[in-house]
Amino acid sequence: NAGVTQTPKFQVLKTGQSMTLQCAQDMNHNSMYWYRQDPGMGLRLIYYSASEGTTDKGEVPNGYNVSRLNKREFSLRLESAAPSQTSVYFCASQGRLNTEAFFGQGTRLTVV
């Protein structure tokens, strides 16, 4: 049972390049989230998906897009990467609303 799997683990991009971060969960969870880790600010919510077929903005959505491809997969796309998007990105999934969320191992992204 893999839980939440993120790919890639590490990525270096040049300013202006695009890329997609992949996330998949095998727990049949309805809800999925994308966060970024910022020093002194903890985890900030970028986008979330309450259920398959729905997505919504979080606290810091600018510069990102998401796709909930199916119940298992929730991808995060950077269309034109900027140095300000250098961060560690975490994907999480959650089953029923009063249950714990499970996190992937993170993707460390550097934009130069």
Place this chain on the structure above:
Amino acid sequence: ILNVEQSPQSLHVQEGDSTNFTCSFPSSNFYALHWYRWETAKSPEALFVMTLNGDEKKKGRISATLNTKEGYSYLYIKGSQPEDSATYLCAPKENTGFQKLVFGTGTRLLVSP
């Protein structure tokens, strides 16, 4: 977005000390409160999910209480150990629409041997 405050921002204690931190949130429209433990270079892991006023949960030396009427939760660590060093995050959920998981900035705990 729910206004969450965690205090203190950081804490440095000696091994064996007991410590506690606070998570404050608006008391109206409360739905649930999550606590997570986040070690450096790892992923956050859930400690507790609390829903009822007066709830008290315990996992080993870590316990948490919840006061939904006044809008706060305390996390206690008894006899801190170096392996307790981590950032502790709380995420209160509102009962409005979809109860998304939005975290406070966390309390960073360092336990010295």
